[in-house]
Structures are given as C-alpha cells and as structure tokens.
Amino acid sequence: MARDNVTSLDVARHAGVSQSAVSRVFTPGASVSQSMTDRVLAAADELGYRPNVLARSMITGKSRLIGLVVAYLDNQFYPEILEKLSTSLQQRGYHVLVFMAQQTAGNIDDVLEEILDYQVDGIVLASVAMSSMLAERCDAAGIPVVLFNRAQQEDRFSTVTSDNFAGGKALAEFLVAGGHRRIGYIAGWEGASTQRDREAGFCAGLAEHGHKLFARGVGDFRTETAAKAARAMFSASEFPDAVFVANDHMAFAVIEELRGNLGLRVPEDVSVVGYDDVQLSRWSSFDLTTVRQPSGEMVAETVAALMAQIEDGETEPRRVKIDGPLVVRGSARRPADWKANWKECDDERL
Amino acid sequence: MARDNVTSLDVARHAGVSQSAVSRVFTPGASVSQSMTDRVLAAADELGYRPNVLARSMITGKSRLIGLVVAYLDNQFYPEILEKLSTSLQQRGYHVLVFMAQQTAGNIDDVLEEILDYQVDGIVLASVAMSSMLAERCDAAGIPVVLFNRAQQEDRFSTVTSDNFAGGKALAEFLVAGGHRRIGYIAGWEGASTQRDREAGFCAGLAEHGHKLFARGVGDFRTETAAKAARAMFSASEFPDAVFVANDHMAFAVIEELRGNLGLRVPEDVSVVGYDDVQLSRWSSFDLTTVRQPSGEMVAETVAALMAQIEDGETEPRRVKIDGPLVVRGSARRPADWKANWKECDDERL
DNA sequence: CTGAAAGCGCTTACAG
C-alpha cells in the first residue's frame, strides 16, 4: 500500500555515495568505476530501486513514448500493425501510447493535442489524416510524424505506404487475363489516398487492355457499407463477372453477401479480389486473391523513419513506397497460363 | 524545428502574472478569479501553451497512464477489448500504454518492470499472468492491477471474467438436448483459468445428463494447434458428432479444417460450438453457435475497478464475473424445441 | 572518477 518511494537519493544514502553517482550508474555511457557500479547496484537491488522514467524525461526532453493513432481495429490489418509496431519499438526502449480516433470521439486534432501533452517523441498516424494547423504544431515542436498507409498533400511528413497504384494495376491485369468482361469496383472511403491510388491503378490497368469499369460502388472501408454496395451492384439485371473490393476487410463482407444473400458462387459466378492480404484471406472459406501489403516491411520502415528523426536528427521527411506482390488464390478465376506470369501462393498458414 | 519551449513561466511573463497563477488556471478546481483566468488563457492561446503532463505527473504522482499487457492480437476478441478500453479511458482523461507480452520477448515480468518505470496509475493484464514476485512489487507500489479474462490463485488483484463455468455448462446442455451422442472438446492453453473453468462447466453439464467427453484435444488457444487437434480427433475411425472448441478463434480454424481438409459438413456431420462471440462468428461462413463474452460490460467493469482504486482509494480487490448468453446460430444442430429454452440470436450485423 | 549544485516544468502549502 505504501507508495513506491525508493528514489536515487535513498539508494545513495544506503550505499554511502552521492545521488549523482547513483544517477550515473543508471545512465548508459556515463563515467563510473566498476566498484562504484557494484556498490550502487547492490544497494539499488536491496531497495528495489528503478529510475523514474518520467523524471528522466523531463530533463532529457525524451519521453521514449510514441503516440499511435488508429481508426479501425476491426480490420485485421491494424491489430497486426499495432502488434508489430509495438514489439519493434519495445525492443528499442520505446513504448506505444494508443489513441483511438473514432468519429464519435470528436476530431483527430483534439486527440493529437492530448498526445502532444505527453511529450511523445514521435507520432504514427495509421490511416488517419490531420489538420494542417496541427501539422504546424508538430512541426514547430519538432516532433516527427509518420503517416502510415496514407499519403497526404503536405510533404512535411514522412509517409509509408505500399505501391497502391501498381497493386491496383496488377489486379486489373490479372482479371482481364482471366477473361473477365464486366469488371466492377467497390471503393473504400473516398477521402483516402490509398483508395484513390488503388482505383486509379486499377482503371489504368483496365484501360491499357481496352476495358473500363462496368460498375462502381462505395464501401467506405466498412463491412456493412460494402455489403450494401454489393447488394445494389449485383441486384441489377446485368451484373459484373468480377469485382475488385478496395481492401480485404470489405472483400470478406462482399463474399458473404454474394454467397449468403445473393446466392452467387465465388469464383464460378463472380470473381472477387481484395487488397492487404490479412490473415483471414488465406482461410479456405475465403481463399482470397489479393495484393499483399507487406506489413512487416512497412512497420520496419516506419520505425526506421522515426528513429532517424528522433535519434539521428534527420530532418528530411521520407516517402517510402513498398512493392506488394499479387497473391493468387482461389477467389478469382485464373488465366489459363497464370503460373507463367504470376507466382503461386506458398503460405502454409491456415 | 525549434523545440516547443512554451512553459508556464513564458505565459506568466506574457500575461504579467505569477507562474503559480498560470498553473492554477490549468488546474481544475483551483481558486482563480475570472479576470485572471481570461488574461492567462489569452496569453496561453497566443503562445500556444499547453501544460507539460510529465511535469505535472511528477508532482501529483499520477501519470494518467494505464499499462495494458496483451498477448494475442490475432484473436479478434482482443483488438475489440483494446479499442473499447482505450476509448473508455480516454474519456476519463487516461491513456493506454501498450505492451505486447510475447513468448519471444522474454517473460512478462520484464515487460512489467518497464511498465512500472513509466509510473503508470494502473495495469490491465489481458489473458496474461504474472509472477508473485512482481505482484508483490505492484502491491508495494500501490498500483492497482486488474486481471482481465484470467483468474488467479492470488486474491490480491481484481479480476474481471465472464462466468466461464456456467457458459461451458450451457453449451453442454445445448449439445445434449440437440441429440448429440459423441461429444468432443478442444481445449485452450491448459494453464489458463478460462480454459479450466469452461471445460469444468462443460463436463459438469455433460455429467448431469449422464454423458461424458468422447474425445479431447488441446488447441492452446492457437489456430494452427487447434486445427491439428481437430485433424487428429476426426481422423479416428469413430469421431465426435459435436465438438466444443474453447474459444471462437480456434473454432474458426477447426471449422476450416473440418470442411476444407476433412471433407465434413458443419453442422450436418459435426456440430461445432465456440466461446466469445467475436464479430466473425456472425458471418454466414461460420454462423457460429457460441457463448458471448460481453466485452462492453467486461471493459466497463475493468475501468470501474481501476477508477475505484485510483481515484477513490478503494483497497479491496473486486472479483467480477459476468453472465454471458448462449447465442444460437447455425453451426450446431439445434434441439427440436430450442426456441422454448434458448433465445434466438437477433443481431443484424454481418 | 566523484560530489555539490543548478535546473527540467510543473503543483501546492504558506503568507498576505
């Protein structure tokens, strides 16, 4: 019940040395003799002392806290990112402070002000955009920001994305090569750069082969909205023989809708392809052909950008764009000679 | 680029008042006149001042940080918990510091030491146990701990769980009433209290009707292991006509295995039931009969326990056990008169 | 290598 009050001064007294000596023992790289180290460590151990990170932060100006703002945790892609990011940062002695940016909780700027109050050393915005006013503030405060899976007009911040245009294009080529004639698209939230780039790439790919979008719906990156869009699209007298859904999360909902409510078979009646390659995609119920966003690499680049700015004082924002492969599975009819042009999917996971 | 250096002293000078006055304006409940408030706020606004939470924490001894330790983020249940917990805590001015407790990252005690270094006001351990030595330390430091979805021998800490025994029992009754004769069980990680309680309840329920377990496998709460256990169980010459899988996460993998690799139909050949009622359960591909763990209520109780200890100085640990309903869907054969004894599932979600 | 002292940015008794 007694509040943990063991401070460096307590240790100093116990060991019969100065408080600064104790501090030095716990500061990597400070000059202390071996005998001093032993003596202090023994005393610290006895008393159960550990340095107060908050007090240290106040002086060093480094909190070793990274603020992460996330919007959708129901899309499997994000828990995966959170897990990898947190693990990677932990290994470097940093920790993740989480902020849910939900529509209901006011706008993102308020949330970001709260983050700044904690004197975070850096911020990762996952699929979230911020106002230019707040961008100004972060910049003024010298706090590095990485936009994850979102590009922004402002080139003030680092961004890490996959090559969404190329991915969209690859999907178009795969569907055209598969002999599909009426190709539809279900979009994500139209404000998102990922959505725009995927669609632009997809349409460019279709155009190259003399095709264009047969039908278009909007799913807003949400399962319910996507299912509704699919319902509308496939209730028409003539409906697509293939559909690209802007991310896997929505694609699952679309497949459910096609099979469950519309009585269509995938891929016999309709081919469905997605984007992300989350774990669920490889489950045999979905067996989804999709473009992989290499989450491991994307997180690694995010951490690298953060560390470069925090620890090495890099000032130039980075713009990382990672290639993701087309992962061929069974949810879309394959071109006859597909193995010549596309790699077979080789994961053993469920 | 210039580090954000606006302090209360800057504001004080700008407004021509004392530094303490500035501090009071930003301290809810402190005695300040309206004119002082206006003057200080104006100056603060002009300078873009916001109090440094870390400095405040040092004095008040309250960081408004809650450490959350999670193990599995691939089980949909946990992102859901994280999201709800974070949102609820944010509304109360607290924030979540995330720690991934992975096997690879050493043991949980090390991770917890790191948490303690941040002077967190409270800790939530989600499906994770800690050593009694560390428990000692938290207790000594007066830091409230809530065990979420895990009970522990030690009654030093608050726990929040669903009634796993009752849930397991309900499932047994449902399967027996459905006319199943050879009932199997695929266990979670055997060290987990949730696993033990669910199994004990299930077996008690079977026993009451003169049944006992026909087969048993261990899935360790992991999809791959569960699939393997199912493969073994259903490769025998005589296999179960129903199986309770200790959580939904594993149940999906089992269903995939049964359908995909073993060529069995669910529920025609085998009934499958799970535990948790995560979002995926309601998707028509799975349509899983399961026991709901009311995540909203469980999080609310967790937050309540935390706040009671942090803000009201409550010292007695709470042991909250929440009832969860059996959710009847299509993955298990239903008793003829089931609507008389069980409620139909009424969710409209995908 | 070691200690005494200043200071990080706040809150909070203590006087007035």
Place this chain on the structure above:
DNA sequence: CTGAAAGCGCTTACAG
C-alpha cells in the same frame, strides 16, 4: 484571490 518559495526525482555541466 495572488505571489514567492519549496520540492517532485532525476541529469548534467562544473570543479576537484
């Protein structure tokens, strides 16, 4: 209601 001062637990020049 307001200000001057002490102090939270550290790190880091500055001397020695």
